[in-house]
Amino acid sequence: MSDDKNEKKIHGIVAEYTSVDTLLAACRRVRDAGYTKTDAYTPFAVHGIDKALGIKPTVLPWLALAGGLTGTCTALTMQIWMNGLNYPYIISGKPFVLSLPAFIPVAFELTILFASFCTFFGMWALNGLPRFSNPIFTDPRFDRVTDDRFFLYIDSKDKSFDAKGVEKLLGETGTEYINSVVDDDSPTTIPKFLIVGLCVLIGLSIIPALIVAKMRVTTSSQPRFHIFPDMDFSPARDAQQTTTLFADNRAMRPDVPGTVARGQMDADLNFLTGIDMDKFAQVDSDRAEQLVRTYLTPLAAEGEEPTAGAAASNEKSVMETTPWLEQNPLEISDAVVRQGQQQFNIYCSVCHGMDGRGNGLVNQRAQKIMAATWVPPSSLHQDVLYADQYPDGKLFNTISNGIRKMPGYAGQIKAKDRWAIVTYVRALQKSQNASMDLVPASEKSKVEKQKNQVDKALAEAAEAERKKEEERAAKAAAQK
Amino acid sequence: MSLAIPNGLDNTVERPGERAPLVLGDTTYHDITETVCRVAETKPSKGWVIGFLIAFALLQWLGICIAYLFYTGVGVWGNRSPIFWGWPIVNFVFWVGIGHAGTLISAILFLFRQEWRTSINRAAEAMTIFAVACAGTFPGIHVGRAWLAFWLAPYPSLNLWMWPQFRSPLLWDVFAVSTYGTVSLLFWYMGMVPDLATFRDRSKNKYRRMAYGILSLGWTGSSRHWIRYEKAYALLAAFAAPLVLSVHTIVSFDFAVSQVPGWHTTIFPPYFVAGAIFSGFAMVLTLMVPARSMLGLEKLITIRHLDNMCKIILATGSIVGLAYGTEFFIAWYGQVPDEQYAFINRAFGPYWWAYWTMITCNVISPQLFWVKKFRTTPWIIVLITIFVNIGMWFERFVIVVTSLSRDYLPSAWAYFSPTWVDWSMLIGSFGLFFTLFLLFCKLMPVINMAETKSTLAKQYHMAHNEPTTPTEH
Numbered sequence: 001m002s003d004d005k006n007e008k009k010i011h012g013i014v015a016e017y018t019s020v021d022t023l024l025a026a027c028r029r030v031r032d033a034g035y036t037k038t039d040a041y042t043p044f045a046v047h048g049i050d051k052a053l054g055i056k057p058t059v060l061p062w063l064a065l066a067g068g069l070t071g072t073c074t075a076l077t078m079q080i081w082m083n084g085l086n087y088p089y090i091i092s093g094k095p096f097v098l099s100l101p102a103f104i105p106v107a108f109e110l111t112i113l114f115a116s117f118c119t120f121f122g123m124w125a126l127n128g129l130p131r132f133s134n135p136i137f138t139d140p141r142f143d144r145v146t147d148d149r150f151f152l153y154i155d156s157k158d159k160s161f162d163a164k165g166v167e168k169l170l171g172e173t174g175t176e177y178i179n180s181v182v183d184d185d186s187p188t189t190i191p192k193f194l195i196v197g198l199c200v201l202i203g204l205s206i207i208p209a210l211i212v213a214k215m216r217v218t219t220s221s222q223p224r225f226h227i228f229p230d231m232d233f234s235p236a237r238d239a240q241q242t243t244t245l246f247a248d249n250r251a252m253r254p255d256v257p258g259t260v261a262r263g264q265m266d267a268d269l270n271f272l273t274g275i276d277m278d279k280f281a282q283v284d285s286d287r288a289e290q291l292v293r294t295y296l297t298p299l300a301a302e303g304e305e306p307t308a309g310a311a312a313s314n315e316k317s318v319m320e321t322t323p324w325l326e327q328n329p330l331e332i333s334d335a336v337v338r339q340g341q342q343q344f345n346i347y348c349s350v351c352h353g354m355d356g357r358g359n360g361l362v363n364q365r366a367q368k369i370m371a372a373t374w375v376p377p378s379s380l381h382q383d384v385l386y387a388d389q390y391p392d393g394k395l396f397n398t399i400s401n402g403i404r405k406m407p408g409y410a411g412q413i414k415a416k417d418r419w420a421i422v423t424y425v426r427a428l429q430k431s432q433n434a435s436m437d438l439v440p441a442s443e444k445s446k447v448e449k450q451k452n453q454v455d456k457a458l459a460e461a462a463e464a465e466r467k468k469e470e471e472r473a474a475k476a477a478a479q480k
Numbered sequence: 481m482s483l484a485i486p487n488g489l490d491n492t493v494e495r496p497g498e499r500a501p502l503v504l505g506d507t508t509y510h511d512i513t514e515t516v517c518r519v520a521e522t523k524p525s526k527g528w529v530i531g532f533l534i535a536f537a538l539l540q541w542l543g544i545c546i547a548y549l550f551y552t553g554v555g556v557w558g559n560r561s562p563i564f565w566g567w568p569i570v571n572f573v574f575w576v577g578i579g580h581a582g583t584l585i586s587a588i589l590f591l592f593r594q595e596w597r598t599s600i601n602r603a604a605e606a607m608t609i610f611a612v613a614c615a616g617t618f619p620g621i622h623v624g625r626a627w628l629a630f631w632l633a634p635y636p637s638l639n640l641w642m643w644p645q646f647r648s649p650l651l652w653d654v655f656a657v658s659t660y661g662t663v664s665l666l667f668w669y670m671g672m673v674p675d676l677a678t679f680r681d682r683s684k685n686k687y688r689r690m691a692y693g694i695l696s697l698g699w700t701g702s703s704r705h706w707i708r709y710e711k712a713y714a715l716l717a718a719f720a721a722p723l724v725l726s727v728h729t730i731v732s733f734d735f736a737v738s739q740v741p742g743w744h745t746t747i748f749p750p751y752f753v754a755g756a757i758f759s760g761f762a763m764v765l766t767l768m769v770p771a772r773s774m775l776g777l778e779k780l781i782t783i784r785h786l787d788n789m790c791k792i793i794l795a796t797g798s799i800v801g802l803a804y805g806t807e808f809f810i811a812w813y814g815q816v817p818d819e820q821y822a823f824i825n826r827a828f829g830p831y832w833w834a835y836w837t838m839i840t841c842n843v844i845s846p847q848l849f850w851v852k853k854f855r856t857t858p859w860i861i862v863l864i865t866i867f868v869n870i871g872m873w874f875e876r877f878v879i880v881v882t883s884l885s886r887d888y889l890p891s892a893w894a895y896f897s898p899t900w901v902d903w904s905m906l907i908g909s910f911g912l913f914f915t916l917f918l919l920f921c922k923l924m925p926v927i928n929m930a931e932t933k934s935t936l937a938k939q940y941h942m943a944h945n946e947p948t949t950p951t952e953h
Contacts, residue, residue, distance in 0.1 A: 086643065116716055
């Protein structure tokens with residue numbers, strides 16, 4: 001050993017061995033000699049060395065247990081709070097707070113994760129690592145500890161440490177190499193380039209975060225810089241742009257012949273109001289203008305037709321002064337009648353009855369419970385409602401805007417369907433006054449047969465009813 | 481075909497009353513150090529450089545495809561109604577499955593004190609990490625707006641004002657796969673620290689010494705450290721063992737908790753786990769057999785190691801075959817017409833080719849391992865394990881695609897065709913995997929030197945009474 005070495009502080013003495021067995025024997029010997037601040041250095045974990053050196057068991061398993069339990073609690077608290085309390089959200093009828101089966105997978109994963117972190121970092125912390133500078137690295141032969149050599153070290157802090165004695169003791173344990181471990185004289189400062197490099201790296205890594213932070217709080221008249229297009233750009237063309245897709249280079253396409261624009265049909269005011277608007281303008285220009293304004297203002301929502309114009313003022317005078325359309329503007333056909341029947345059965349029959357006699361289910365029910373506010377629906381077969389007294393346009397207007405207790409149906413039934421209902425009502429009215437002459441000859445006998453059957457059935461029913469009534473009366477009398 | 485046994489030693493022969501040696505030849509501690517360190521210390525071979533360039537090119541191609549996907553949208557994939565879970569999810573399940581063998585070898589075989597694992601566990605764990613990286617890519621880019629994938633994390637977002645839904649198996653997946661990746665990484669790195677210290681102590685170059693010095697955290701090999709280290713290793717193994725079973729179980733929940741016929745089955749968790757181990761071991765062998773001869777590790781990774789892994793493949797392959805049979809049995813026994821149709825359609829419907837590829841590769845090919853000659857002949861092992869990998873990819877394809885393409889409503893039936901982007905991403909993911917694996921081979925200790933030395937020490941210890949003592953060099 002050189003003089004130079006003597007100036008340095010001696011941390012301990014190390015001895016080298018070539019096999020596990022000599023090392024273990026040496027360890028036992030050193031332990032029995034009463035040294036406690038000892039350590040063995042080996043290229044791999046040597047089993048039994050804890051006993052040979054007298055090393056106590058580690059607390060690591062307890063750390064792992066604590067970590068695992070923390071993980072379970074964290075996961076359950078997190079899930080219950082997030083999905084049960086802070087943002088309750090029902091999924092497949094599972095309970096909000098204690099959806100335990102659904103919460104198990106994440107709880108399990110976090111248990112393992114936290115326990116693993118505690119084990120991993122706990123182990124390094126207990127070992128005092130990372131520690132890059134260690135006096136024992138100064139030993140010239142110590143590099144082989146990670147290859148194939150075994151070292152035994154006795155620290156100078158040990159109570160019974162005495163350099164000569166230790167060297168003598170180690171000399172008897174089958175070693176060929178004994179050396180004192182001295183201070184590490186390698187430079188202790190971190191190389192400058194590492195520090196500079198690290199600073200530059202940290203500085204650069206802050207920049208993107210700063211840019212994002214700035215962008216979040218500033219407004220700009222410029223379009224956003226798109227890293228990801230996020231479906232913000234559509235390949236669709238604007239109205240006046242050109243395209244090579246079509247021969248005429250127009251991106252805006254002309255209507256296909258026969259196209260009906262949305263709302264185009266609604267522009268026919270006669271059709272919409274059931275009033276001959278030209279005549280109406282001559283008779284009562286004020287109200288006509290009001291109607292036109294209401295219907296043709298874009299603000300008037302589709303189907304929302306005014307009651308103001310036709311129905312608001314005195315009914316009698318309106319009846320007289322309004323030039324109602326006498327003719328249904330629809331071209332009457334089987335299809336229109338059927339359409340009208342369908343719509344009538346859906347919307348009207350509940351009150352007016354399937355046959356239009358005013359005894360629909362709603363009316364029956366109202367009679368039964370004797371609703372005080374109930375105004376019975378009109379029978380459509382009263383004389384005043386026939387075409388000669390009640391023009392088609394007026395009937396249309398009644399369906400659209402309502403009358404007395406009946407609400408307007410303009411919001412529910414399209415104008416065309418309302419006209420179809422008018423057609424059907426006329427057909428219903430006709431059906432009540434049909435004579436046998438109207439029935440085709442081939443059908444006559446069949447219809448007569450049916451008529452007789454119906455008459456007979458009606459008569460029988462009336463008779464049965466009368467008898468029942470009599471019996472009831474007799475019973476009541478008898479009870480008295 | 482002769483058995484390629486180095487030094488003419490055959491450790492596949494069973495000698496009653498004797499343990500087969502795990503390390504062959506007159507190997508000493510120092511020989512192990514030399515063999516393993518040489519791989520990282522010598523200049524890369526031509527084969528390595530060519531392999532790396534190919535893998536790296538494929539990785540670049542994957543990157544370009546991902547950029548194209550981000551810019552254009554997920555429409556570049558073949559995923560169409562009703563097969564919204566197409567190719568990317570197939571790749572995800574495939575890669576997660578590959579990862580399992582690594583943890584299984586390092587954790588479960590460790591807990592069962594299977595010492596033959598020591599020379600293969602490092603590479604297998606590395607494979608796990610890289611496979612999980614490949615797997616994580618796919619659900620990451622499958623969420624549509626991938627740059628918002630962090631919304632899956634439960635963090636107090638001021639933009640959303642809401643939390644992720646913990647009752648969804650897709651969120652369980654996020655936790656399962658990320659926990660699995662993290663714990664595997666810790667386990668892998670921790671296992672490497674003593675070997676990195678060996679690298680540090682052997683390095684002549686200043687920068688190399690500094691880099692490995694930082695990575696090895698100042699490891700000295702102190703016994704007090706070793707004791708805590710071993711305890712930590714055992715604990716991590718104990719945590720990783722149930723974790724590895726849970727990961728694929730949770731992946732299988734993605735399917736099993738849905739109502740799709742062919743998915744809604746309770747057999748999925750065990751069946752997926754068995755399949756994962758099966759495919760993982762196949763991948764380990766596919767990698768290790770060439771690596772062992774190219775890196776000159778025949779003495780450490782012996783034929784017996786390969787033989788043992790082949791036996792595991794045989795066992796898990798049979799489990800997988802049984803699971804296929806059970807699925808059919810339950811479909812018939814359960815008397816649900818849609819379920820029955822789903823399985824008949826798998827075998828004889830428009831995807832019959834995928835189904836029978838799967839059966840051939842997964843059920844029939846591993847049965848060849850009953851023959852000892854096949855288990856001990858490296859090139860046959862590689863051939864069969866490549867078949868197993870292909871078969872396991874097809875298994876995931878069959879499960880995902882056939883089930884979705886034939887749902888309850890015939891009006892919603894469709895046929896899946898992958899696009900060139902789908903193909904590129906599958907191939908590109910292999911680029912990512914092999915790039916990382918080749919870098920690992922070159923920069924890290926491919927074999928756990930410390931543990932292999934400790935098994936060798938045991939061998940010496942047991943051979944005490946015999947004339948042969950460890951040779952000093």
